[in-house]
Amino acid sequence: MTSPHTNTSPAVARTMTTWHRMITDSDLSNLATIVHPDAVFRSPMAVTPYASRDALMLALTTVSHVLQDFAYHRQFATADGNDVVLEFSARVGDRTLKGVDVIRFDDDGLIVEFEVMIRPLSGLQALGAEMGARLGAALPAFKQVPLP
Amino acid sequence: MTSPHTNTSPAVARTMTTWHRMITDSDLSNLATIVHPDAVFRSPMAVTPYASRDALMLALTTVSHVLQDFAYHRQFATADGNDVVLEFSARVGDRTLKGVDVIRFDDDGLIVEFEVMIRPLSGLQALGAEMGARLGAALPAFKQVPLP
Numbered sequence: 650m651t652s653p654h655t656n657t658s659p660a661v662a663r664t665m666t667t668w669h670r671m672i673t674d675s676d677l678s679n680l681a682t683i684v685h686p687d688a689v690f691r692s693p694m695a696v697t698p699y700a701s702r703d704a705l706m707l708a709l710t711t712v713s714h715v716l717q718d719f720a721y722h723r724q725f726a727t728a729d730g731n732d733v734v735l736e737f738s739a740r741v742g743d744r745t746l747k748g749v750d751v752i753r754f755d756d757d758g759l760i761v762e763f764e765v766m767i768r769p770l771s772g773l774q775a776l777g778a779e780m781g782a783r784l785g786a787a788l789p790a791f792k793q794v795p796l797p
Numbered sequence: 798m799t800s801p802h803t804n805t806s807p808a809v810a811r812t813m814t815t816w817h818r819m820i821t822d823s824d825l826s827n828l829a830t831i832v833h834p835d836a837v838f839r840s841p842m843a844v845t846p847y848a849s850r851d852a853l854m855l856a857l858t859t860v861s862h863v864l865q866d867f868a869y870h871r872q873f874a875t876a877d878g879n880d881v882v883l884e885f886s887a888r889v890g891d892r893t894l895k896g897v898d899v900i901r902f903d904d905d906g907l908i909v910e911f912e913v914m915i916r917p918l919s920g921l922q923a924l925g926a927e928m929g930a931r932l933g934a935a936l937p938a939f940k941q942v943p944l945p
Contacts, residue, residue, distance in 0.1 A: 656804070656876040696893065696917040725873030725882045728804040734873045734882045736899065745844065749897055749914055751884065766897055766914035769844045770921060777918060 658730035660758030665733065669721070677713060680706050684760045689794055691764035693748070694777045697793045704791035705763055707784070712765075715741060715779045741779055746772025806878040808906030813881065817869070825861060828854050832908045837942055839912035841896070842925045845941045852939035853911055855932070860913075863889060863927045889927055894920025 657665060664683045671677050681702060690705040691698045699708070713719070716739035725734040735750040746767050753762035767773040780788075805813060812831045819825050829850060838853040839846045847856070861867070864887035873882040883898040894915050901910035915921040928936075 656874070691895070691916070693916045694918045696919060723875055723880055725875055725880065726804070727871055727873055732871055732873065734897070747839070747912070747914070749882070749899065751897065764895070764916070766895070766916045768839070768841045768912070768914045770842045770925060771844060773918060773921065 656724070656726040656730060657733060658754075658758070660756065661726075661730060661733060661754050662758075664754060664758040664760065665724075672713070672719070672721070675713070677706070677710050680709065683758070685755055688760055689762045691751075691762070692788075693765045693767040693773055694780070695789075699788060700792040700794045704788060705760070707791075708788060709763070711780060711783050712776070715776060715783065717741065741772065741775040744772045744775040746776065804872070804874040804878060805881060806902075806906070808904065809874075809878060809881060809902050810906075812902060812906040812908065813872075820861070820867070820869070823861070825854070825858050828857065831906070833903055836908055837910045839899075839910065840936075841913045841915040841921055842928070843937075847936060848940040848942045852936060853908070855939075856936060857911070859928060859931050860924070863924060863931065865889065889920065889923040892920045892923040894924065 667683050671680065684702045684705055686702050687700065688702050688705045689698045689700055690708050692708065719739040720737060722736040722738065726732065731754055733752045735752070737748050737750070739746055739748065746769070748765060748767040751764040751766070752760055755761050767776060815831050819828065832850045832853055834850045835848065836850050836853045837846045837848055838856050840856065867887040868885060870884040870886065874880065879902055881900045883900070885896050885898070887894055887896065894917070896913060896915040899912040899914070900908055903909050915924060
């Protein structure tokens, strides 16, 4: 196993420690403390990114309730230690899925971009259906950021 | 920009240099030289992984013909430098997509596992339709590896 925080910058390592504790405790109530106000969320479902800390917090809080048996595995980082990929596995109903969180940070270690990718198709569709049922139009109501 | 090879082990860096040259030259004819015979391919579409170098080579060669405007961006690595994530963007017809290659290597730098994730749903579906049209049952005919 890779030690989780040895390949990131100190500021990112602090944020990652906080993030992993939030996930372990199933308590995202302090998520705002590690997210930049102008953060962008790139959904595994939609092509258009959503802007603002509130959009990202809504997405992450909702998905944390949808994904069962959630577990992180490997952590990857860029050579400068400022961007991170977290590999995970989870389940939605009887569908198993794998995924990655691709996270970009600012110099203070605040999350400025959070992109999620999921495989396989059946897992992504199951997640999308559950997210849609819970969120409705709440997430699309947030400001959509021009591509890319 | 992150220097592409500073966060991997020397054996992995050599394989990555070869891989990137193959992609730049659009020539995967020597792919077998960097893939372990027992390599496993984890498709963005299917839950079940496919076994063998031949399966992985068929998948990668086919997808390289389907993805247009393909470009790699950030490279991420585990702290030990033995596993890599490559971020990419591409297009299938009028659908844009983002993706990651999650690659595991053996001690000699040979690829032993190649996992692909794609977002958004529309891009994944467009890729799946094109891959299905070109591959038919050729990929599923390969040995399927028990989960996970």
